[in-house]
Amino acid sequence: MAKKVRFYAGVEIDKDGIRHTWSADAWQQFMDSCKKESQAFEIRGRKIAGQCESCYSPAVFYMHLTKSRELSDWPEAGDASGSVSNLATRRDQTGIISILEYTYLLPVSGTPYIALLRSSSGPMPSAIADWVSLKSDMPAAGKSFELQPVLRNDARQKLNESLGVKSLEVRFEGKPDPNSTSSIERAAAEAASTIDESDYANVKVDMSISMGRATVVSNSTEAMRKQALSILTNNNIAKHPIKDMLSKGWVTKLKAKTLQANPESDKPIIEPVDFIKEHLTEDADFGSMKDDEMTPEIILSGMLEAIGKFRKRSNEY
Incomplete structure (x- = not known):
């Protein structure tokens, strides 16, 4: 069973707003x-728990983060007699008191990058970044932390060096997060709220924001640059969303027109970026069958396979 492993860099922002990428x-x-x-x-009304744990096969240390699934979102289950009922109503019989959605983080040794794999509703990169910040007591020092997706060289350079972003095109598929740090995603969630939850697998919300023909650098173009970063950081970016995972929200389009300094004029140059094409991910196999249990051994073996592929593309990022 193939899944996507995503790659991020940790960025610590000091009290003066200066960004420092974490080293290995x-x-x-x-x-x-x-x-x-x-x-x-x-974090944002949900408890996120995390710990560094060890696995012996493969022999690695990894970060394991979880959040409890809300009781109203517990699934149904069948027993040997064929009886089907909601797991929440059978807690006394099963002894199960919580269902945990997980995210695994595995450092790419010798590099500033980490590999990340989530269950369908596991802690998002933005929530993980907040957890790291709180664990490190950064807020007390006026600091914050972000997980920035690893982009191909050209895309990352265009966004980092841009004077701003004059337009954004974004498509959310599935269920946008109504509590997202991105105001654009919150607006998409509001638009999607008109759809019954049973139909979320078919939902597409397209949003476009543009400064028109203007190429003037302003607070608005910087705000849109930050929105592009927020959407990149907070979401699953995928070319092929998994339609049967109703609790997932996917970004299947994210395009920006960036404003770049023009060495020959005061008027900026417009450089388009398609982030779906430029976000580095790797497919890896996690077990041989759909019914294989996702044990730490299977998960980490798949993540190591993805990391091996990622290393071979080092000239791209």
């Missing part, structure tokens, strides 16, 4: 600080 050593120090016990923080 910084990731290792943070992982070491998380080995003793699981720690939970409330």
Whole structure:
């Protein structure tokens, strides 16, 4: 069963707004600080718990983060007699008190990057970044933390060096997050709320924001640049969304027209970027069959396979 593994860099923003990309050593120090016990923080109204754990086959240390699925979202289950009922009503019989959605983080050793794999509703990169920030006590020092997706060289350079973004085109498929840090995604969630939840697998919300023909750098073009970063950081980016996972929200289109400095004029140059094409992901096999249990051994073996492919493309990022 193939799944997408995504790659991110950790960026610490100091009290002066200066961004510092975490090195491999910084990731290792943070992982070491998380080995003793699981720690939970409330992030946007949901508790996220995390801990560094060890696996023996393959022999790796990894970050394991979870959040509880809301009781109203528990699935039904069948027993040996053929009886079907909601798991929430059978807690006394089963002993199951919570269903946890997970995210695994695995450092790409010797690099500033980490690999990330989520269950269908596991903690998002933005929530994980907040968890890292709280665990490291960054807010007390006026700092914050972000997980930035690894883009191909040209796309990353265009966004990082841009003077702003004059237009954005984005398509959400599935269920947009109404609590997203992105105002654009919150607006998409509001638009999608007119659709019955049973039909979320078929939902598409297209949004377009443009400054028209204007190429003037302003607070608005910087705000749109930040929106592009927020959508990249907070969402699953995929060319082929999995339609039967109703709880997922996917971004299947994200295009920006960036404003770049023009060495020959005061008028910026417009450079388009298609982030769906430029976000580096790797497909990997997680078990041989759809009914294989997603054990840590299977998950981490698949992530290591993806990391091996990622390393071979080092000239691209």
